Amino acid sequence: MEQLIQQIINGVSLGSIYALIALGYTMVYGIINLINFAHGDIYMVGAYVGFAMTTFLHIGFFPALLVSMLICSLLGVVIERFAYKPIRNSTRIAALITAISVSLFLEYGMMYFVKAETRTFPEVLQNKQIKLFNTGAVLDIKSLYIILVTVALMLVLQYIIYRTKVGKAMRAVSLDRDAAQLMGIDMNSTIAYTFAIGSALAGAAGVLVGTYYNSINPLMGVVPGLKAFVAAVIGGIGVIPGAVFGGFFLGITETMVSAFGGSLYKDAVAFAILIIVLLVKPNGLLGRNVKEKV
Amino acid sequence: MKLFNLKNAFSLSVVLVIYAAAGLLINSGFIDSYLFLNIVLIGINIILAVSLNLITGFTGQFSLGHAAFMSIGAYASAVITAKLSLPFWAGVAAAAFFAAVAGLVIGIPTLRLKGDYLAIATLGFGEIIKIIGLNIDYIGGATGLNDIPQYTTWTWLYFSVVATVLLVSNFVRSYNGRACIAIREDEIAAEAMGVNTTYYKVLVFTIGALFAGVAGALYANYFYFIKPDSFGFMKSIDILVIVVFGGMGSISGSIAGAVLLSIISLFLQSIPELRMVVYSVILFLIMVYRPNGLLGKAGFKFFKKRGARNAYSQSR
Amino acid sequence: MPIVKVDKLSKAFGGIRAVSDISMSVEGGEIVGIIGPNGAGKTTFFNLLTGIYSPSSGAITYQLNKEVSSKSFKPHKMAKYGVARTFQNIRLFKNMSIMDNVLIGYHNNLDYGVVPSLFRLPSYYRNESNARAEVLKLLEIFKLSDKENEPASRLPYGEQRKVEIARALAAKPKLLLLDEPAAGMNPRETQELTSLLTWIKDEFKLTIMLIEHDMSLVMGICSKVFVFDYGMLIASGSPYEIQNNSQVIKAYLGGE
Numbered sequence: 099m100e101q102l103i104q105q106i107i108n109g110v111s112l113g114s115i116y117a118l119i120a121l122g123y124t125m126v127y128g129i130i131n132l133i134n135f136a137h138g139d140i141y142m143v144g145a146y147v148g149f150a151m152t153t154f155l156h157i158g159f160f161p162a163l164l165v166s167m168l169i170c171s172l173l174g175v176v177i178e179r180f181a182y183k184p185i186r187n188s189t190r191i192a193a194l195i196t197a198i199s200v201s202l203f204l205e206y207g208m209m210y211f212v213k214a215e216t217r218t219f220p221e222v223l224q225n226k227q228i229k230l231f232n233t234g235a236v237l238d239i240k241s242l243y244i245i246l247v248t249v250a251l252m253l254v255l256q257y258i259i260y261r262t263k264v265g266k267a268m269r270a271v272s273l274d275r276d277a278a279q280l281m282g283i284d285m286n287s288t289i290a291y292t293f294a295i296g297s298a299l300a301g302a303a304g305v306l307v308g309t310y311y312n313s314i315n316p317l318m319g320v321v322p323g324l325k326a327f328v329a330a331v332i333g334g335i336g337v338i339p340g341a342v343f344g345g346f347f348l349g350i351t352e353t354m355v356s357a358f359g360g361s362l363y364k365d366a367v368a369f370a371i372l373i374i375v376l377l378v379k380p381n382g383l384l385g386r387n388v389k390e391k392v
Numbered sequence: 393m394k395l396f397n398l399k400n401a402f403s404l405s406v407v408l409v410i411y412a413a414a415g416l417l418i419n420s421g422f423i424d425s426y427l428f429l430n431i432v433l434i435g436i437n438i439i440l441a442v443s444l445n446l447i448t449g450f451t452g453q454f455s456l457g458h459a460a461f462m463s464i465g466a467y468a469s470a471v472i473t474a475k476l477s478l479p480f481w482a483g484v485a486a487a488a489f490f491a492a493v494a495g496l497v498i499g500i501p502t503l504r505l506k507g508d509y510l511a512i513a514t515l516g517f518g519e520i521i522k523i524i525g526l527n528i529d530y531i532g533g534a535t536g537l538n539d540i541p542q543y544t545t546w547t548w549l550y551f552s553v554v555a556t557v558l559l560v561s562n563f564v565r566s567y568n569g570r571a572c573i574a575i576r577e578d579e580i581a582a583e584a585m586g587v588n589t590t591y592y593k594v595l596v597f598t599i600g601a602l603f604a605g606v607a608g609a610l611y612a613n614y615f616y617f618i619k620p621d622s623f624g625f626m627k628s629i630d631i632l633v634i635v636v637f638g639g640m641g642s643i644s645g646s647i648a649g650a651v652l653l654s655i656i657s658l659f660l661q662s663i664p665e666l667r668m669v670v671y672s673v674i675l676f677l678i679m680v681y682r683p684n685g686l687l688g689k690a691g692f693k694f695f696k697k698r699g700a701r702n703a704y705s706q707s708r
Numbered sequence: 709m710p711i712v713k714v715d716k717l718s719k720a721f722g723g724i725r726a727v728s729d730i731s732m733s734v735e736g737g738e739i740v741g742i743i744g745p746n747g748a749g750k751t752t753f754f755n756l757l758t759g760i761y762s763p764s765s766g767a768i769t770y771q772l773n774k775e776v777s778s779k780s781f782k783p784h785k786m787a788k789y790g791v792a793r794t795f796q797n798i799r800l801f802k803n804m805s806i807m808d809n810v811l812i813g814y815h816n817n818l819d820y821g822v823v824p825s826l827f828r829l830p831s832y833y834r835n836e837s838n839a840r841a842e843v844l845k846l847l848e849i850f851k852l853s854d855k856e857n858e859p860a861s862r863l864p865y866g867e868q869r870k871v872e873i874a875r876a877l878a879a880k881p882k883l884l885l886l887d888e889p890a891a892g893m894n895p896r897e898t899q900e901l902t903s904l905l906t907w908i909k910d911e912f913k914l915t916i917m918l919i920e921h922d923m924s925l926v927m928g929i930c931s932k933v934f935v936f937d938y939g940m941l942i943a944s945g946s947p948y949e950i951q952n953n954s955q956v957i958k959a960y961l962g963g964e
Contacts, residue, residue, distance in 0.1 A: 131508075133508060133511075133512075181676065184680045185679060185680060185683075188679070188683050189683065190454070190507065190508065191448075191454070191632075191636055191640070192636070192679045192683040194511070195629075195632070195633060195636055195675060195679050196675075196676060196679040196680070198629055198675070199672040199673070199675035199676040199679065200672070200676070201672075202668055202669075202671065202672035202675070203669060203672040203673065203676070205668070206666075206667075206668035206669045206672065207669050209665075209668075210665050210666060210669060324515075324519075324625070327512075328512070328516070331509075331512055335508075362526075362527050363523060363527065365519070365523055366519070366520050366523040366524070368516075369515075369516035369517070369519045369520045369523075370516075370520060372512065372513070372516045373501075373502070373513055373516050373517065373520075376502075376505055376509055376512070376513050376516075377501050377502075377504070377505075380504075380505055380509055392580055392751070392755050392760050392795070395828050395830075395833070559826050562825055562826050562827070562828055563822070563825055563826055566820075566825030566832060566836075567811070567815060567818045567820070567825070567835075567836075567839070568822060568825050569825070570804075570808055570811055570812055570815070571812065571815055573801065573803075573804060573808075574801050574804070574812045577801035577802060577803060577804060578799050578800075578801055578802075580760070580783075580799065581795065581799035581800070581801065582801075582812065583783040583784045584758060584760075584783055584784075584786065584787070584792070584793055584795075584799075585787055585792070585812050585813050585815055585816075585875065585876075585879060586784055586785075586786070586787030586788055586815050586816035586879060587784055587812065587815055588784045589784065595822070
């Protein structure tokens with residue numbers, strides 16, 4: 099029983115990370131129909147910024163988190179402006195390959211500057227553990243941080259999307275780009291905001307992972323990026339609650355599979371679920387069904 | 393139109409001359425083993441690119457898992473030649489067969505999806521196959537399979553490439569190929585005209601997988617060592633990049649693209665730390681300034697004349 | 709024996725009833741018109757007839773080469789049954805030549821298989837020559853044979869519409885469904901089209917159903933006209949009867 103609770107907690111932590119990254123994917127896809135392959139690498143940059151802040155400037159966890167989010171959001175905006183804006187009206191495939199080129203640029207660019215080895219994050223959070231009630235399960239305080247920070251960020255996101263003008267613009271553009279433009283919404287700034295917010299979330303995830311697992315390397319964004327993307331698709335790409343749902347669903351499922359015997363195949367879990375979902379409910383579990391008009 | 397006409401005879405002689413000339417250079421040692429290695433890589437990439445082009449360029453089906461078929465072919469041939477000590481043609485046949493079966497099995501459920509969803513699903517399948525490969529001990533798991541006999545010769549390589557290019561070209565310039573291009577252009581209209589879109593999509597997926605399997609066999613039996621990580625998502629992307637770079641829907645483009653990108657890659661070997669950074673920048677510039685690729689809108693005039701009189705332009 | 713019989717056909721998309729309780733029949737050799745304001749469900753009706761949508765209720769029965777009912781409609785089988793169509797917003801294969809576009813229409817009449825294609829067996833050459841000869845004849849009818857190698861996207865709008873009709877004819881249908889064939893044509897072209905359609909009907913022994921807004925075309929060649937409004941069939945009869953039907957007038961012009 100305590101195993102189960104332990105694993106659920108682990109799953110929720112992992113799911114938080116996936117959800118944070120997945121949100122960025124889904125928001126960008128919802129607004130410009132682009133699969134931003136470079137998004138996982140923004141997460142990686144976030145981890146490195148956090149590393150730099152805590153190791154070289156000796157600032158604490160929360161300030162490092164905020165600085166990282168800020169820098170990542172700027173990075174996201176810059177990438178959008180210089181790499182994605184020129185190909186906004188290109189074919190799907192051209193956009194895809196452009197995104198991949200940006201991803202490679204970030205990965206190997208970072209590798210050039212910081213070398214490929216893994217770095218260790220300093221202990222910024224206490225390594226405390228809380229005993230959970232009488233069950234014997236232990237809640238690592240780091241997990242708690244991850245979950246709480248994630249929840250807080252999501253509440254902030256909710257507020258932005260539903261209570262601000264920017265959020266309303268984002269929703270409008272994702273529903274009907276042309277109509278939104280005709281209503282006077284500035285496409286460029288709306289898209290920039292979307293990238294900014296999504297990247298900030300990814301950066302936060304990077305810092306959280308850095309403090310939790312204590313190690314970072316330039317290619318750390320590849321696999322989580324792919325899985326978070328899968329999570330976004332499972333929940334319904336372009337649908338914000340879908341990314342959150344997908345992230346937690348994937349995190350918990352993956353942890354369960356890993357804990358109860360299938361650790362060799364845990365990476366395959368994500369893709370297997372993906373395929374099942376795509377075959378049964380192609381628009382994702384919470385997705386909307388858009389049919390082509392004949 | 394006839395099979396035996398002047399243009400076909402000319403093409404055939406060109407093919408044979410290249411074969412003989414290069415064969416001579418290789419056997420005499422004029423082309424050293426390093427150069428030959430690169431020729432093998434180019435040949436394999438041509439087969440991979442042409443086979444992916446059939447699926448993605450001509451039929452418009454986004455496939456991001458093509459490397460998985462290559463890996464199935466590679467492992468099939470490796471097992472047949474290394475573990476079962478059978479001759480190479482058995483390995484190639486097994487590679488083609490198993491890769492094609494995989495194409496069929498994966499294609500049937502996933503080709504119902506469209507666009508980005510299809511891309512993601514093929515990516516997913518590719519990764520699943522890789523992970524399965526990592527976990528089967530009989531074929532070496534993560535450490536890979538070693539001591540594969542080096543059976544890939546210039547003859548095998550060259551005629552595999554020629555066969556792939558010829559068969560895919562012939563397919564494309566037939567009523568089947570037209571149907572596939574129609575599917576790419578407008579699936580609904582194609583269906584209304586009687587094209588069984590599901591059948592064709594699965595068909596080209598299977599054919600494409602078959603040739604990728606052959607490429608895998610050539611790879612395994614030249615480099616005598618394979619591991620699952622070489623056939624992951626990045627390899628699928630590499631193949632797609634060649635196809636896009638050369639021009640989607642252009643077979644001559646895929647050939648030119650494979651050659652050029654291999655040459656570019658070769659030059660980049662001299663700056664190992666910045667290699668990938670420069671590669672990514674080149675990729676980016678191509679996508680922004682020439683997204684149709686080298687030969688996007690018009691195939692080589694030379695290749696257009698090959699085969700039947702080309703009164704209708706099917707290779708763009 | 710009507711070539712197509714429609715029985716209380718309905719189609720709803722969520723809460724919207726695009727087509728409600730349509731019943732009608734069309735005899736062989738007729739040219740039948742379907743008119744009505746925009747959004748009346750005419751194209752949806754065609755999509756139901758060609759298997760793109762499946763009915764929410766009701767049935768469609770074809771008596772062409774063999775009897776087929778709406779349970780077995782798959783879009784790609786319609787051409788084999790003998791039904792071919794054009795689309796409201798022209799759906800030509802933009803990057804293919806005119807010849808190739810129409811050859812796709814001919815697709816079901818070719819079946820020399822994958823192996824002859826791959827290995828260029830004699831049946832490939834034979835079938836291809838025949839196909840191209842037949843398509844060229846069709847293009848001549850539409851006065852487009854000199855443009856056979858032009859990519860479809862380069863043709864003027866009116867000619868693109870003609871190519872679409874030629875493509876549908878290449879399928880050797882018994883029933884031709886034309887969705888606004890005269891849209892975007894000037895009066896001279898419409899006049900040309902009117903005589904062409906009558907000629908085609910006789911020459912190829914077809915039945916034609918057309919959706920149109922251009923009344924000169926409809927009144928000129930249709931023996932029967934059906935009027936749709938809000939997804940329902942509000943009137944049917946000869947062109948003269950329809951012109952003087954008060955409900956029809958109300959639907960088009962509004963009214964008390």
